[in-house]
Structures are given as C-alpha cells and as structure tokens.
Amino acid sequence: MNWIDGGDTARVTPRRLPLKTREAVWGFAFILPWLLGFVLFSLGPIVGVFYFSLTEYSVFDVPRWVGLANYARMLREDELFWQSSYNTLYYVALRVPLHVGLGFLLALLLHRNLRGIGWFRTAFYLPAVMPIVATAVIWMWLFQPNVGVVNYLLELLGLPKILWLTSDLWAKPAIVLISLWHVGPIMVIFLAGLNDIPDHLYEAASIDGAGRFRRLLYITIPMMTPVLFFNLIMDVINSFQVFAFAFIMTQGGPLNSTLFTALYIYQNAFQYFEMGYASALSVVLFLVILGFTVIIVKSQARWVHYERL
Amino acid sequence: MVRFGQGRWLDAATYVLLTVGAVAFLFPFFWMVATSLKSLPEIAAYPPTWLPGRPQVGNYVDALTHQPFGLFFRNSLIVAAGTILGDLLAASLVAYGFARFRFPGRDVLFVILLSTMMVPFVVRLVPLFVIFQKLGWVNTFYPLIVPHWFGTPFFIFLMRQFFLTIPAELAESARIDGASEFAIWWRIMLPLTRPALLVIAIFSFQYTWNDFLAPLIFLNDTSMKTVTLGLYSMIGFSGQESWNWIMAAATAIGLPVVVVFYLFQRQFIQGVTISGVKG
Numbered sequence: 001m002n003w004i005d006g007g008d009t010a011r012v013t014p015r016r017l018p019l020k021t022r023e024a025v026w027g028f029a030f031i032l033p034w035l036l037g038f039v040l041f042s043l044g045p046i047v048g049v050f051y052f053s054l055t056e057y058s059v060f061d062v063p064r065w066v067g068l069a070n071y072a073r074m075l076r077e078d079e080l081f082w083q084s085s086y087n088t089l090y091y092v093a094l095r096v097p098l099h100v101g102l103g104f105l106l107a108l109l110l111h112r113n114l115r116g117i118g119w120f121r122t123a124f125y126l127p128a129v130m131p132i133v134a135t136a137v138i139w140m141w142l143f144q145p146n147v148g149v150v151n152y153l154l155e156l157l158g159l160p161k162i163l164w165l166t167s168d169l170w171a172k173p174a175i176v177l178i179s180l181w182h183v184g185p186i187m188v189i190f191l192a193g194l195n196d197i198p199d200h201l202y203e204a205a206s207i208d209g210a211g212r213f214r215r216l217l218y219i220t221i222p223m224m225t226p227v228l229f230f231n232l233i234m235d236v237i238n239s240f241q242v243f244a245f246a247f248i249m250t251q252g253g254p255l256n257s258t259l260f261t262a263l264y265i266y267q268n269a270f271q272y273f274e275m276g277y278a279s280a281l282s283v284v285l286f287l288v289i290l291g292f293t294v295i296i297v298k299s300q301a302r303w304v305h306y307e308r309l
Numbered sequence: 310m311v312r313f314g315q316g317r318w319l320d321a322a323t324y325v326l327l328t329v330g331a332v333a334f335l336f337p338f339f340w341m342v343a344t345s346l347k348s349l350p351e352i353a354a355y356p357p358t359w360l361p362g363r364p365q366v367g368n369y370v371d372a373l374t375h376q377p378f379g380l381f382f383r384n385s386l387i388v389a390a391g392t393i394l395g396d397l398l399a400a401s402l403v404a405y406g407f408a409r410f411r412f413p414g415r416d417v418l419f420v421i422l423l424s425t426m427m428v429p430f431v432v433r434l435v436p437l438f439v440i441f442q443k444l445g446w447v448n449t450f451y452p453l454i455v456p457h458w459f460g461t462p463f464f465i466f467l468m469r470q471f472f473l474t475i476p477a478e479l480a481e482s483a484r485i486d487g488a489s490e491f492a493i494w495w496r497i498m499l500p501l502t503r504p505a506l507l508v509i510a511i512f513s514f515q516y517t518w519n520d521f522l523a524p525l526i527f528l529n530d531t532s533m534k535t536v537t538l539g540l541y542s543m544i545g546f547s548g549q550e551s552w553n554w555i556m557a558a559a560t561a562i563g564l565p566v567v568v569v570f571y572l573f574q575r576q577f578i579q580g581v582t583i584s585g586v587k588g
Contacts, residue, residue: 020411023410023411023412024410024411024412024413025412026406026410026490027406027407027409027410027411027412027415028406028412029406029490029491030402030403030405030406030407030410030490030494031403031406031407031418033399033402033403033458033459033460034399034403034422034459034460034462034465035418036459037399037456037458037459037460038421038422038425038459040440040459041433041437041456041459042425042428042433044436044440045432045433045435045436045437045440046428046432046433046436048435048436048439048440049432049433049435049436052435052436052439059438059439059442106330109323109326109327109330110327112320112323114320114323114324120327120331122571122574123331123334123335124330124331124334125570125574125577126334126335126338126567126570127334127337127338129515129519129566129567129569129570129577130519130563130566130567131518131519131521131536131537131540131562131563131566132519132521132537133519133521133537133540133541133559133562134341134537134540134559134562134563137540137543137544137555137556137559138337138340138341138556138559139337140544141340141341141344141552141555141556142337142340144552146355147352147353147354147355147357149340149357152355152356152357181334181337184581185581188578188581188582189581189582191582192578192581192582212319233427234427237427237429240429241429241430241431243431243522244521244522247525248521248541248544261431262431265431265434265435266434269434269435269438270438270526275435275438275439278434278435279435279436282431282432282434282435283432285429285431285432286429286432289429289432293427
C-alpha cells in the first residue's frame with residue numbers, strides 16, 4: 001500500500017497540481033515571452049506616448065509636465081501640423097483606392113489559367129521584395145527632371161515634361177505612383193481569395209446563362225468582399241504611416257508638400273528633440289488611424305458578404 | 310462557338326495587358342542595372358542611352374568602397390541572423406502555447422496579439438527610443454534584435470495556424486514516457502514545423518534586410534550602419550553625377566532579397582496568403 005503511494009507520488013511529482021492547472025501553467029510558460037514583449041514594446045509604449053504627449057521632454061533631461069500645451073500648440077499655432085495632416089490624408093485618399101484597385105485588377109488577370117502565368121506573377125511580385133531605400137533611389141533616378149528616363153518617354157510621346165518630385169504639385173502623386181510598385185503582397189492576398197471561391201458557383205451561374213461580366217459582378221466581387229475588407233483596413237493603417245519615401249526622396253519638400261505626419265513626428269523627435277510634441281502628434285495619428293479602422297469595421301455589415309457554410 | 314471565340318479574345322487581351330504591365334514593373338530593374346554599368350558621360354547624356362556603351366563593371370567596386378559597404382553587409386548579416394533566430398524560437402514557443410494548452414484568458418490574449426499587428430510602429434517610436442536610450446542601447450544592434458526574441462505577432466499567428474494542423478496525439482506517447490512539455494515542443498514539435506519555420510525565416514530576413522526606420526533611429530555611427538543606411542548615405546554624399554554608383558549599390562543590396570525571393574517563391578506566397586485570408 002505504502003509503496004504504491006510512494007511510487008505514484010515519485011512518478012507524478014511534477015503532476016502534483018491538478019491536470020487543468022498544470023496545463024494552464026505550461027500554457028502561460030510558453031506564451032510568457034510574448035506577454036513580456038507585449039508589455040515592454042507595445043502596451044508600455046502606447047501608455048508612454050500618451051504620457052509623454054503631456055510633457056516637454058528632450059530625452060536628455062527629465063520630462064516636464066505641461067498638461068495639454070502640446071495639443072494647444074498643435075491645433076492653434078502650428079501650420080505644419082495642418083499641412084502634414086492634409087498631406088497625409090491626401091496620400092491615403094489617393095493611394096488606398098489605387099493600390100487596392102490595382103492589386104485586385106492584377107489578381108483577376110493573374111488568376112486566369114493561362115500558359116506562362118506563373119512568370120507574370122513573379123514579375124508583378126518582384127518589386128515588393130526590394131528594400132524601400134533601393135526603391136526610393138531607383139525612382140528618384142527614373143523621375144529625374146532633366147535627364148530622367150520617364151520624362152524622356154513622355155517627350156517621345158509628345159507630352160510635356162513633369163518636374164515630379166521637385167514640384168509641389170506633383171510630388172505627392174509621384175510618391176503614390178512609386179508606392180504602387182510594391183503592389184505584390186496585396187495582389188497575392190487577392191489571388192488567394194480568388195482561389196478560395198468554389199468552382200460550383202461559377203458553374204451554376206454559367207448554366208443559368210450568366211456571362212463573364214455578370215459572374216464577376218454577382219459572384220466574384222461579393223465573394224471577395226471579406227478579403228477586400230481585410231486589405232482595405234491593413235492598407236489604410238499602413239498608408240497613414242508613410243515615411244521612408246518622403247524622408248529619402250524629398251525630405252518633406254518642395255514647400256512642405258510631402259511633409260507627412262510620420263515624417264513630421266520623426267523631425268520633431270529626432271531632429272529637434274521635442275519628444276513631448278512628437279508624442280502629441282503620435283497620439284493624434286494613433287486616434288485618427290483608430291477612428292478610420294473603426295469606421296471601416298462598422299461599415300462591414302453594409303457591404304461585406306460572409307458566406308454561411 | 311461564339312463562346313470559344315470570345316474566350317480567345319479575352320485571353321489575347323489578358324496577355325496584352327499583362328505584358329504591358331510586366332514591362333512597366335520590370336523596367337525600373339532594367340534601368341537600375343543599366344545605369345549601374347554606365348560611365349559618367351553616359352549618365353549625364355540626354356536623350357539617355359538604353360544600354361551602356363562599354364559596361365563599367367568597376368562602378369561596383371567604386372560604389373561599394375566609396376562607403377564601407379563590406380562593413381554594412383556584415384552589420385546587416387549580424388542583425389539578420391540575430392533577428393531570424395529570435396523570431397524562429399519565440400514564434401514557435403509562443404504559438405505552441407496558444408495552440409496546445411487551455412488556460413484562462415487564452416482567447417482574449419490571442420485577440421490582443423492579433424490586434425497588436427495593427428498598432429502603428431510610428432506611434433510607438435518615441436517611447437521605444439526612450440526605453441532603448443535609457444538602457445544605453447542606442448548605437449548597438451540590440452534595439453533591432455532583442456524585440457524579436459519576444460515574438461513577432463504575425464509569425465506567432467502563422468506558426469499557431471501550423472501547429473493546429475499537427476495531430477495532438479503525436480505528443481501523447483512522449484508525455485506518457487514522462488517527457489516535459491518543453492522537451493515535447495523542442496524534440497517533437499519543432500522538427501515537424503520545418504516548413505513554417507522556413508516561411509518565417511524568409512520573411513524575417515526580408516524584413517530586417519530591408520528595414521530602414523529602426524536602423525535610422527537606433528544606429529548613428531558609420532561603423533554600425535546597415536546596408537539600407539549605407540545606400541541612403543550615398544544620396545547625401547554625392548550630387549547628380551554619381552547615379553551610376555548609387556544604382557550599383559542599390560543593385561548590390563537588392564540582390565540578396567531578390568535571390569531569396571526567387572529561390573523561395575512558394576514560401577513567400579504561402580506566408581502572404583496566410584496573413585490575408587486566414588486573418
């Protein structure tokens with residue numbers, strides 16, 4: 001009797017806890033790295049950015065509490081805040097529809113089962129793997145106003161030259177155009193969505209006499225709305241953070257026409273060492289992105305079609 | 310018959326559109342490489358020449374020694390190695406916890422994990438800089454590497470989806486033999502997830518190799534720069550006349566990611582696909 005007890009306890013020493021608790025402890029042990037990382041690098045910084053936004057802080061001394069002064073300055077005195085907000089909204093409004101639209105269009109074309117289609121898929125994805133700095137310098141050179149090849153091609157077509165990145169009118173559209181070169185990932189997500197549409201839907205529609213266009217309108221597009229919804233949200237979030245293109249190619253110019261919010265945050269934080277003000281700008285950007293995300297999520301009941309299986 | 314003809318037309322139209330598009334998408338690559346092989350007079354020439362008269366291979370040597378690119382490549386490789394290792398270990402560990410154990414709050418925590426993917430990096434920039442500055446880590450590779458050892462949400466998600474496809478019974482016999490959960494993960498599960506680990510390694514590599522903002526903020530010394538910072542500094546240092554060097558450097562730093570993409574296209578597509586459709 002005794003030896004059974006003893007033997008049992010010895011064998012199950014690590015299992016002295018009830019099985020459920022034991023499982024929970026192991027579960028937490030496994031996710032512990034992420035839990036710590038979440039507190040240190042996500043939650044902490046978000047709390048931190050709200051706190052710093054209420055201070056004056058240069059990193060080299062201690063934060064000094066200033067209440068809402070940073071926000072007052074932003075809204076009342078700072079022209080560049082409004083300029084950068086306008087630039088960013090302009091960029092998002094122009095870029096998101098073009099990027100999502102181009103990705104969807106390419107996916108439709110590349111979804112077709114034609115000879116050599118894999119080669120085309122590679123070609124359209126390839127630019128997206130290039131480092132953003134490489135992309136930026138390549139396009140600076142392509143868009144060079146005097147000897148650049150894009151203007152040369154325009155001239156061949158009998159069109160006037162454009163100053164592109166050196167014109168306050170054209171710099172934003174030029175950056176949007178450059179950003180479209182990285183359409184690959186969004187295109188592949190659409191492609192995967194198209195692959196998931198069951199064939200029998202198309203077959204049934206064909207039997208009912210629906211042509212290609214009708215099938216696109218009544219099957220493909222409704223079935224793709226969940227993917228579209230996902231791509232739209234991610235693209236809005238990403239587009240609001242546009243930074244590197246402007247930082248590398250234009251430094252925010254000409255005439256602040258490409259001074260985007262993220263770039264303005266960077267300048268305040270790391271060039272003027274106004275961490276407090278940069279944090280206030282970050283908080284506003286965060287709330288704007290959150291607001292747009294919520295609006296898109298709320299809107300999904302109206303247009304996103306979920307197949308009940 | 311009519312339908313067949315219509316299909317042909319559509320095929321032809323698709324090919325035309327795709328060809329025009331592909332030429333436009335690939336032209337910048339061609340122009341980058343062509344420019345990288347041109348001489349200075351050819352760069353300044355207008356109208357531009359399509360191909361270099363005599364390819365100047367020496368441009369590559371000049372461009373990559375004009376700035377210490379050997380050092381930059383070494384730095385980028387160190388950062389990439391540290392990041393990939395951390396991403397692989399942490400993503401697998403955490404994902405296994407989410408996939409295989411029941412514990413209170415698990416599902417809520419997983420939703421939180423997914424939503425952190427949407428928290429803009431730009432918004433966290435200032436506090437992150439403050440943290441690493443206080444730790445004395447500015448101008449070291451730690452700020453670039455260490456966060457990855459706590460797990461990257463997207464990779465954790467990807468890995469969890471993969472673990473869910475592995476039958477739980479595989480662990481049972483080991484458990485009966487008295488292996489600890491940690492040993493089961495390390496010896497049995499990890500080897501089974503090799504395909505997913507490969508996807509993560511590729512994405513992690515592409516991400517760090519291409520990253521610009523984090524190195525820009527955390528690395529100041531020339532001796533610590535990564536390849537992307539190296540390329541960036543060439544714009545500041547030279548006027549219009551050395552675009553051939555800049556394009557040579559762009560080609561050189563783009564080549565590793567292009568090669569990795571070419572070799573592992575299938576994994577790339579899998580990874581991107583999971584991020585969208587299953588999300």
